[in-house]
Amino acid sequence: MSKTRNFKLAILTCFLQNVTFAQEEKENNLSFSGSVDVYATTNLADNARGSIGILAANTSGEPAHGFGLGMANTVISYDIGKAGAVADLAFGPRASAANAYEGNINQLYVYYRATDKLVLSLGQFNTFFGYEVISPVDNFNYSVSYLFNAGPFSHTGIKADYQVSDDLSFMLAVTNPHGLTAGTNITNDFQVGFQTGYKGQFFNVVYGADGFGFDDVLYLDYTGGFNATDSFYIGINAAYSNSNDADGGYYGGALYLQNTFSDTFALGLRPEYFTTTSGSTDQSVLALTLSANKELTKNLKVIGEVRFDTSDxxxxxxxxxxxxxxTFAAIYKFN
Structure with a gap:
């Protein structure tokens, strides 16, 4: 074999290896994940329909009852170099109840790593408020708290996340009013948001127009927690909202007391006290939710839940x- 032919074969082999590496690199940068959840729910009260706290959109105004569908969502993300994009598509009653934005978009944004510590994001992203999130995969309880239902759920705008260290972070956002029902700003009003996080404890502030006709709404939120023992965790969520224009708001707090008994089983209690304010009138409710989480496989978990709500x-x-x-729910995640 001639030296020229050997040289050509070496060049071809090198080229094919580079193409294969580039293809693998591109494939690794594209990821898919998501979840599906379904449930059955009822109550023990006579002549009353529904089970409180099930996040499901409906036209009758009555709470969810019987067998029901939660949501199916698919998250597509692509990341290469300093930039990336996320498209989170969600379908079903749970998605519709939590997200009134255009179509079936739960999240849709692009991001750019300006530095190793600073990330800029533009588009629609889920709220940085609260302990619970829209997708039940990341929630210990299947029913949602009154604090979660009070919103906001998502924001459309721009935000800057700055990671000072492993322990300390800051976030600043300018967004449309969260109550707008489309992915565009038709009111020319805005909200400003801020978050500071330290060792897993987060303090959040949002101020501005809410999209429901009020321009001076203030939202304050604390979300955090700590491990009391190796198996027992205490989560905390407290929030306050007020508007002088609306002459009202809300405040409340919830604890997330969770004990892990094994790699596949955990039990948790969520006591919550929530109050809405309007003028000189306060209306309060106490909710106690006991949830058992059982992982049947790596991807499938079931939640059995008993919830008691009471109000004077x-x-x-x-x-x-x-x-x-x-309530009994089954949640499947894929990635």
Missing amino acids: DIPVIGTKDNVTGV
């Missing part, structure tokens, strides 16, 4: 001021 000020369901709900 407002009916919880129909005319009932005390309601016990029972």
Whole structure:
């Protein structure tokens, strides 16, 4: 074999290796993940429909009851170099209840790493508020808290995340009012958001127009927690909102008391106290939620839940001021 032919074969081999490496690199930068959740729910009250706290959009105004679909979502992300994009598409009653934006978009944004510590994002992203999120995969409880339902759920705008160290971070955002029902700003009003995080404890502030007709709404939120023991975790969420224009708001707090008994089983209690304010009138509700999480496989978990809601000020369901709900949910995640 001639030296020229050997040289050509070496060049061809090198080229093919580079092409294969480039293809593998591109494939690794593209990722898919998502989840599916379904449930059955009821209550133990006579002549009352529904089970409180199930996040499901409906036209009748009644809470979810019987067998139901949660949501199916697919998250597509691509990252290369300093930039990337995320498209989170969600379908189903849970997605519709939590996200009133255009179509079935849960999140849709692009991001750019300006430095090793600074990331800029533009588009629609889920809120940085609160302990719970829209997708049940990342929630310990299947039913959602009153604090979660009070919103906001998502924001459309620009944000800057700055990671000072492994322990300390800051975030600044300018967004449309979260109550707008389309992915564009038709009111020419805005909200400003800020977050500071330190060792897993986060303090959040949002101020501005809410998209529901009020221009001076203030939201304050603390989300955090700590490990009391190797197996027992205490999560905390407290929030406050007020508007002088609306002459009202809300405040409340919830604890997330969770004990892990094994690699596949955990039990948790979520006590929550929530109050809405309007003028000189306050309306409060107490909710106690006991949830058992069991992982059947790496991807499939089931949640059995008993929830008791009571109020001296407002009916919880129909005319009932005390309601016990029972829910069984199955959640499958893929990635």
